Amino acid sequence: MSKKILIFDDDEDIQSICTFILEEAGWEVKAYADCSDVIDRIKAYQPDVILMDNWIPNEGGVIATRQIKADPVLQKIPVVYFSANSDIEQLAASAGADSYLPKPFDLDVLTQTAADWLNQ
Amino acid sequence: MIKVVAISLENEMDLVLAHKRSMRVAEKLGLTIATQTTFATAVSEIARTVIEHTDDGVLEIGLEQNKTRYSLVATVTFDSSIRFTNADGGFYYAQKLVPEFDLSETESGNLITMKIGLPRSLKLDPLKISILKKDFADELPLNAYEDIKQRHATLNRLASEQEAQLLQSKFIDEKKTEFISIASHEIKTPMTVLKAYTQMARATKEPVSDHLMELLKKIDTQSTKLMTLVQQLLDISKIENGNLQYQIEPVGLNSFLQRQVEVMQHILPHHTFTTTFSADTEVMMDELRMEQVFANLLGNAAKYSERNTDITISTLLLDDGLATISVTDQGRGMTAETMTSVFDKFYRAKDVLKSHTGLGMGLYITSKIVNDHQGKIWVQSTEGSGSTFYLTIPLAV
Numbered sequence: 177m178s179k180k181i182l183i184f185d186d187d188e189d190i191q192s193i194c195t196f197i198l199e200e201a202g203w204e205v206k207a208y209a210d211c212s213d214v215i216d217r218i219k220a221y222q223p224d225v226i227l228m229d230n231w232i233p234n235e236g237g238v239i240a241t242r243q244i245k246a247d248p249v250l251q252k253i254p255v256v257y258f259s260a261n262s263d264i265e266q267l268a269a270s271a272g273a274d275s276y277l278p279k280p281f282d283l284d285v286l287t288q289t290a291a292d293w294l295n296q
Numbered sequence: 297m298i299k300v301v302a303i304s305l306e307n308e309m310d311l312v313l314a315h316k317r318s319m320r321v322a323e324k325l326g327l328t329i330a331t332q333t334t335f336a337t338a339v340s341e342i343a344r345t346v347i348e349h350t351d352d353g354v355l356e357i358g359l360e361q362n363k364t365r366y367s368l369v370a371t372v373t374f375d376s377s378i379r380f381t382n383a384d385g386g387f388y389y390a391q392k393l394v395p396e397f398d399l400s401e402t403e404s405g406n407l408i409t410m411k412i413g414l415p416r417s418l419k420l421d422p423l424k425i426s427i428l429k430k431d432f433a434d435e436l437p438l439n440a441y442e443d444i445k446q447r448h449a450t451l452n453r454l455a456s457e458q459e460a461q462l463l464q465s466k467f468i469d470e471k472k473t474e475f476i477s478i479a480s481h482e483i484k485t486p487m488t489v490l491k492a493y494t495q496m497a498r499a500t501k502e503p504v505s506d507h508l509m510e511l512l513k514k515i516d517t518q519s520t521k522l523m524t525l526v527q528q529l530l531d532i533s534k535i536e537n538g539n540l541q542y543q544i545e546p547v548g549l550n551s552f553l554q555r556q557v558e559v560m561q562h563i564l565p566h567h568t569f570t571t572t573f574s575a576d577t578e579v580m581m582d583e584l585r586m587e588q589v590f591a592n593l594l595g596n597a598a599k600y601s602e603r604n605t606d607i608t609i610s611t612l613l614l615d616d617g618l619a620t621i622s623v624t625d626q627g628r629g630m631t632a633e634t635m636t637s638v639f640d641k642f643y644r645a646k647d648v649l650k651s652h653t654g655l656g657m658g659l660y661i662t663s664k665i666v667n668d669h670q671g672k673i674w675v676q677s678t679e680g681s682g683s684t685f686y687l688t689i690p691l692a693v
Binding site: 187189193260261279280281283 | 477480481484485487488489491492493495496499523530534
């Protein structure tokens with residue numbers, strides 16, 4: 177069974193680019209444009225890695241990531257924070273994300289980052 | 297009250313001023329000498345009592361209109377925690393001197409009001425009052441003390457005005473920074489999409505003509521340039537606010553430089569990059585920021601020299617705890633004047649303004665990054681035969 181990636185990003189183009197590239201690399205991908213019901217959605221999909229945008233409707237990436245990291249079951253799923261914000265490093269750290277990917281990103285770097293976390 | 301005179305009550309010399317000013321106002325209104333003296337004495341007595349207790353009292357003298365009648369009024373405000381009783385001689389005496397005397401508490405402190413009704417024979421009207429006000433505003437200082445006091449007040453006012461202006465410009469500056477930060481974020485998001493689609497198109501397995509592939513490559517190059525510009529603007533705004541942050545770690549120098557040269561050789565295929573390294577060592581650097589420095593230096597070397605010329609990157613280890621790295625081109629070089637200003641923000645040499653595009657941000661950011669690494673950067677150049685940029689980075693201990 178192929179590994180699963182869950183994306184939270186409100187930009188449709190970013191969603192379709194990431195979906196295309198990561199599916200091309202052989203993984204299963206699902207994307208949401210907001211982070212409502214974040215816990216239920218993750219429990220339903222059971223991803224192996226999560227890509228979380230910073231500016232996303234509802235609570236925003238920081239709060240959503242904190243919710244994931246506060247859940248006893250879901251906290252072990254790696255969260256890769258991605259944003260065009262230049263303070264991404266601090267944002268990712270304060271959210272408790274496992275890693276970060278600054279936008280704009282090289283498509284190979286996107287694939288490589290996902291691969292690094294999926295192969296752990 | 298129509299205010300004519302105001303005096304801050306700070307010390308005994310203000311007492312003299314209070315007395316003289318009260319006399320002058322009463323005199324100019326045309327009151328008898330007896331009334332002038334009575335009024336001035338009452339004002340001085342209160343002023344003295346206030347000065348005995350505090351130095352932040354304020355005396356104001358003016359006129360009050362009640363239908364067609366006018367009164368001469370003196371008010372003294374002072375700290376609300378101070379309580380006067382009739383045991384205070386001046387307070388007791390002043391009450392006896394003026395027909396109307398009142399002590400009340402207001403928001404700004406205690407307020408003593410003293411009033412003398414003015415006879416109709418003085419024939420006061422708004423015009424006369426405004427002339428009186430103007431006379432006092434223009435009147436020369438009564439003595440050296442008042443002169444100094446007035447100058448002091450003017451200086452204080454100027455100082456607080458300047459402080460307000462400074463605050464205002466700080467506020468505008470913060471807004472500007474916030475704007476640049478939001479604007480660059482908003483630009484970066486579509487740029488991410490643009491770059492990704494271009495990359496996807498270039499990587500497609502479908503048949504694409506060479507011409508179209510060339511166009512895609514150009515779109516890719518230009519969007520990378522645009523991203524660099526946005527990033528530079530953001531960096532400058534961060535530098536101005538002291539927000540440029542570093543993660544400094546030991547990094548192997550030669551392999552780091554080799555990587556930079558390989559990346560730049562790929563982007564700038566029309567120049568030949570050669571390296572002459574001394575023994576390898578580790579230096580303390582923020583790798584991402586230093587990548588920016590070398591992209592800038594190697595990019596400039598290519599930008600300001602002819603195609604098919606050499607660009608040399610060398611390292612030199614001296615016994616001073618620093619690694620010196622040089623980037624030498626065989627380009628147009630620069631004038632002595634340009635050499636002194638080339639690291640200034642937004643500086644562009646006159647002779648390249650028309651021939652080479654740019655905003656003058658690169659070397660400013662580069663020098664800032666090098667300085668923040670406790671290193672130095674400088675340039676040696678001969679017009680027409682090339683430039684060498686030198687920079688030092690501390691060795692890892």
